[in-house]
Amino acid sequence: MEEVAPGIHKICYDPELRPGVFNTNSYMVIGREATALIDTGWNRPEEVQARLEYIQRTPHTPIGYIIITHRHGANVGGAAAIQKAHGGVIMSHPVEKEHIDAALEGPKVERTVADGETIRLGDLTLEFIHASGHTFGSLGVFLRERRALFTGDNVMGEGTSVVNPGQGDIGEFMETMEKLLRYNAQVIYPGQGPVVRDPKGKLEELIAHRRERENQVLSQLASGPKTVEEMFRAIYTDLDERRHNMARNQVRSHLGKLQREGRVTMPDEGATYRLA
Numbered sequence: 001m002e003e004v005a006p007g008i009h010k011i012c013y014d015p016e017l018r019p020g021v022f023n024t025n026s027y028m029v030i031g032r033e034a035t036a037l038i039d040t041g042w043n044r045p046e047e048v049q050a051r052l053e054y055i056q057r058t059p060h061t062p063i064g065y066i067i068i069t070h071r072h073g074a075n076v077g078g079a080a081a082i083q084k085a086h087g088g089v090i091m092s093h094p095v096e097k098e099h100i101d102a103a104l105e106g107p108k109v110e111r112t113v114a115d116g117e118t119i120r121l122g123d124l125t126l127e128f129i130h131a132s133g134h135t136f137g138s139l140g141v142f143l144r145e146r147r148a149l150f151t152g153d154n155v156m157g158e159g160t161s162v163v164n165p166g167q168g169d170i171g172e173f174m175e176t177m178e179k180l181l182r183y184n185a186q187v188i189y190p191g192q193g194p195v196v197r198d199p200k201g202k203l204e205e206l207i208a209h210r211r212e213r214e215n216q217v218l219s220q221l222a223s224g225p226k227t228v229e230e231m232f233r234a235i236y237t238d239l240d241e242r243r244h245n246m247a248r249n250q251v252r253s254h255l256g257k258l259q260r261e262g263r264v265t266m267p268d269e270g271a272t273y274r275l276a
Ligand SMILES: [Zn+2]
Pocket: 070, 072, 075, 134, 153
C-alpha cells in the first residue's frame, strides 16, 4: 500500500498472506474536491479491514465515487463495506451492473457510465472507457491531467490477462488493446501487479501474445482435428497446475473467436475442432 504518484494511492493487500490467490490493486485518486476509489478487493474480513484502515489514515477529500472496473469478486468484494463507511456513488459500465449488483450485499450500482463520459474531482478529470475484453463490460479509467490509465484486469502488471468464454471476448480484447494505445498514456495502473511505466510496450506485448496464441491454435489444427484438451497439452507445456483450467479457457476463447470468424469449425457437436 503506497502513494504511487501525488494523490494516487495503490492499495494492495499483502500477497504473502494468501499464496495462490490473486491480489487486487485498488486505487485512491484524490482530487481537490472529491476522491474516487477504483476497485475494492476481495470480500474477506481481514482484507476489507486493511483497505478501510489505509483509507482512514490517508488524508483525502470526501469519497464521491467508488468505480468498479468489472464483475469479478476480486474487484467488487469490498465495495459494500467501503461505501457504508465512507459513502460514495458505486459506478460501473451498464453491461456489468447486474453482475456487480448480484455480488454486492446491500448497496448496488447507482450510476452506470458509457464510453467517453467524465467525472470531475475538482482539479482532476476521470474519463471512462468501455474496454470489453477481460469481461464484456470492463471499464477503463483515464486520468487526463496525468495521462494515467487504470485498466482493471485487461492489463496486469505482470503476465497476461485472462479472457474466459461467456464473460469476455478475445477479439474484443485485442480491439480494446488498440483502443487503449490511442490514449497515449504515460503510465498504467493495472488491476493486479506492479505499475506499468511503458504502456505502449505493454499493450503491444499483450496484442503480440494473443496473436502468437492464436497462431499456435491454428498450427495445432493444421496438423489435423483436435480437442481443447489436446491443444492445451501441446501449447501449455510448462504451466503451474493451478493455472490449467485458466489456460484451457484461453484455448476455448481463441477457438470461439476463430469460429466466429469462420476460420475454425466444430462439425460433430462433440469436442473436436478443425480448420474451416
Ligand atoms: Zn477480473
